Amino acid sequence: MQGDMMAELPGMPSLGEGWLHSYIAKAGTADALRGDVGRGAKWWHGLFEGVARLSEGRLDLLQQRMARQVQELGTAFRLPGEERERPWPVSAMPLLIGEDDFAIIAAGVAQRAELLELLLDDIFGDQKLVSSGGLPAALITGSRAYWRSQIGVPPPGGHRLHIYAVDLCRDPGGDWRVLDDHVRAPVGAGYALENRLASTRLMGALQTRLHVERLAPFFSAFREGLAAACRRSEPRIGLLTPGRYNQSYAEQAHLARYLGLLLVEGSDLAVRDDGLFVRTIEGLKRVDALWRRIDSRLLDPLAFDSNSAIGVPGLMDAMAAGQAVIANAPGAGVVESTAMGAFLPSLARRLIGEDLKLPNIATWWCGQEKPRAEVEARLDELLIAPAFTDAPVGLPRGRPVLAATLSGAERAALLADMARRPEDYVAQEDVHLSTTPAVQDGQLVPRPFTVRVFAARDGQGQWTVMPGGFARIGDDSDARATVMGDGAFSADVCVVGSRTVEPVSLLPQKVPIRRNPGTLPSRAADNLYWLGRYLERGEATLRLVRATLGGSIVADGGAALFPLTLDRLGTMLVASGAAAQDRDEHADEEEPDEDAGETHDLRELALLALDGQGAASVASLMRNARSIASGTRDRLSADVWRLVDAPLPRATSDDAEATLARAIDLQERFSALAGLSAENMGRTAGWRFQDMGRRIERALWTSRLVRIFGGKDASADDLTTLLDLCDSQISYRARYLAGLALEPVRDLVALDPYNPRSVAYQAERISEHLKALPALRDDFMAEPHVTIFYRIEAAIRTASAETLDGTMMLGIENMLSELSNAISARFFLQGSEGYRMAGMTLA
Template identity: 30%
Template sequence: MNIDHYKTGGHFDEMVSPEGEIRSHYEEFYKHLKKTSSRKMNHLQFSANQTQRSMGMTFNVYHDNQGLEKILHLDIIPRIIPNSEWEILESGLKQRTKAINYFLQDIYNEQQVLKDGIVPSDLIVKSRDFLEPCIGLTPPKGIWCHITGTDLVKNVDGQYYVLEDNLRCPSGVSYMLESREIIKRVYPDIFNQKGVKPVSDYPAKLLSMLQNLSDKPKPVVGVLTPGIYNSAYYEHSYLALQMGVELVNGVDLIVENNKVYMQTTKGLEQIDVLYRRIDDTFLDPLTFNPESMLGVPGIFEAYKAGNIALANAPGTGVADDKAVYAYVPKIIEYYLNEQPILNNVPTYLCREEEDRAYVLEHISELVVKETNAAGGYGMLIGPKSTAEEHEKFRNLVRNNPKNYIAQPTLSLSTVPTLADNTISGRHVDLRPYILYGKDIEVIPGALTRVALKEGSLVVNSSQGGGSKDTWVLY
């Protein structure tokens, strides 16, 4: 393909330096692109699309008139990360995960971080994600956040910034795993030559982490799904199959004598660990939302009695609230006595009068986010929005300031992407996955989400974004 006219557009491009030189970790792949015809690349992309469909790699979009199921478009040009860069990310993510776990244990028990004024008390105790039934609890092995998907972006300065922490039911890891299998077949020779770190052992590592939560020598593990209409059902079934464990929903489980059992054709079988993909408040209608048809009546009492382990632990959602996120650097310093390795994106808390005044005045320059929204919803991208939309969000912020934060509009790095029969830069973010078992482990790959529209900064799949395979080199 002719990529001599590839432009970075003034952003940090991960393949091409500002001086127009190909970065060393992309050199081999750049040469491969140059000698591969446009027709061949488009054929490979078509084949990748068909493979995704045949594998059932779909997700559900609830508010889409085009139909429920879509494939998460996989662009066949991988994102390549050198090992030196990854090692910094790995250290920073381990540090962040450790501190957040200390924070969760503290706020549900001694609440020393609140007493010391590091985090405002009302921000936590008045949060809808702070679960009073969890007060006084310590989860199995003292671990709250077993699976974390932390979103990062690289700005024009070439530095990574943490955009948010996903601690409730972080999704997307199945697309990372299946995308790797597809892209390995697209570039078998160059993949082996480059020396790419494997991600295929993630299901085995996930299972080991889950089994570690039980003291039984051979614990029974299951994946708890809301059902086939959930947007991430493909992932739930995929991970259960890869781990060789049961995929269950609420009606498959029953609680007797504070123990949880699966209903099987051979009778009841006790289950010891659940990787639950159901939000906290739907988990148990007797403890949380009484209208929930998805959960298991009595499961929280079984959890309190120590007869079942749940990953992630109920109550973790309060730590990935976008307002709490702003305090994570202070949380790291407080619990670990260390400076954060990875910086947050600068964040304005609309609950603070000075910050709110700045946001209202500069809303056209900022990204404004609802603190409890996800998937690109409840968000305003100031520079891309109209005056009417600016005024709408000003009113939302004025009426409920505690519900909003704002951040500067980051440039977001670009990565070469196959679009309209040519290769051009598209903005990306990065979601590495962290497992917290006996140790904290960052999987040496990630879900790279890409904004498929030129100039767009919205990478969420539910908003029309796609994905890339992420190659972390040795």
């Protein structure tokens, strides 16, 4: 508030101007902002003024708001070896690049991408560069990414590269230079998009006033480029992921959702007759292109590494036959090696007749005698790095190191191995980076940065460059690239222009209307089905916990439940697997009888049901639900994922009231998840499997409850508990004024098709789902899972409350379990073979 008042006084600088001048005073001459302002650029002035208004003069609040936006978007990453993901770190202060400056970057990136394409064509084609001496053979064969089997294999669509990324730095003189090329499976386009989404939510109209270029046209062009490389006019394109434990899986899921691609793992795919197919609930469906995010070595165990468990056997046959476009083509990573940078300037002049518009940082490959001699003479000035991905003996950690920082023994070991295997080493100049404003501890400070920029082929096969990217920001004021490493956090990179940017979206203006929701892979159906079952089972466990503790606490003067009813609740907690207890090694090995009362410590059982290791404890079920949901991230909303991923509330006390309060809080979370599923999910096949899982699980639990609490000897407490557990107290009291009676309670919770908690209601919903799901038979005969359901339906329709005994309910339970197994066998992945009926057409 004080800053706003000062800004209104005549002759006084605004808060934003004050921040700007203060920052310039502390920034070095190599700072991006200082250099732009020195050339007369005005965009930083606009940014600082806008940030001052948004932050109300408090930059720490601005950073907190950015963190909240990242959390709401679900942007995350995972470190190797960690189970849980971490929030993606984003600076609230974007990096601004003027349109004229970025035009130079874009031209250089497109030129470089085309150069690498031509280089790959020669390496896996005529190999004229090697035969003429323009490229040392050891530079190719020394790379793990080189695959001899790809020689002479033309890429479908005519291009080996479809997407390319390059790491750039801005040197102290203001010139942009290349640090690294990324062509195998470039990572980060999704993070650039998510950074922009978070920044847009935070900055709002400020980005419009700054005329920030939009990213959507780049992604649209990339999607059109992949489609143009395929043979079919409406191709099916997948994003091939290593799986949910990959470090950047969250980014991959977001990209697949944004671009409308199938997110598939190797086990989802199969090759038949040189064609690539995805296993879906409708059988095998044709896949025309894959954007791969796994290493070439793991792509096809028949062509590359036979130990790969995440690849697709026969994928290279499909590619060689021209039936599957792979972006980027296997072997592309051979041009990624650090050593290749030493030759790219001369290769550019030879292959495209031009000098590089974006020069490399100076690089010497030690595999040639003259460069090695120069490196040894200037050793203390240079950075020594592995030439390829493998760590040489002289650099045991596999990371670049400043030779001047080595001990005498380390230096001797390095020189000895360089003499023995010089081709394993490169030397590079120690690059100093420009700085950019970053928010740290509520203050604007200059921090070093690098930028990753992306290029992709469009529908005409030309390179288009993303107008932006993402910046890595160091958390130390030391501006050397070796010190910064991968950076501490990221920032949105905004290209600002002089003209208003027209609103655009990912979709073209004219799109044919369709209501087909698309293909549902079998793995996704499997995940959604079991997500529904685990969430419903968790809610049922919480109802048991609440009934157990609520019945044993005199909270409102009412009497506690009869001991036999409480023992049945405790026995059910144990028998269901929710409260797994350590059994004495000499104890009877028989399973507890669900119908017989046993003496239990109910408070202990409730705690185990919430936090224990039992298969049906809430903690175990939520772990399973989180694991499944993470593998289906592309089909879940950010709200659903946030609720599933949220940590469970910690126990502050082990007394009954505190445990009951936790159970109530958790049940509210489960109710929210059920509400999101019911109201927000489109009525697609994916929703049907998720809801069918819920319905089968609810029918199983209700059948079990009727069997245990609705027997012929049921007491009033048993019937009260049964109505509570089935959330049917209000319905019963509104319908029957005479009080509790066994047969009306049985009818309401088991046979009433109008009660959403009854077994009959679940059966009707299951019937609707099964009718809507695809059939593979064309002879109009019922498939096995449908036949099983007919038996369940008949048993429920012909039952009456008078004859509904434990034996009948147990039979319905068994048939429901049989139905679940049959659904799994029909629709989900079973081993390595896709489900295929005789005469089925592969589409």
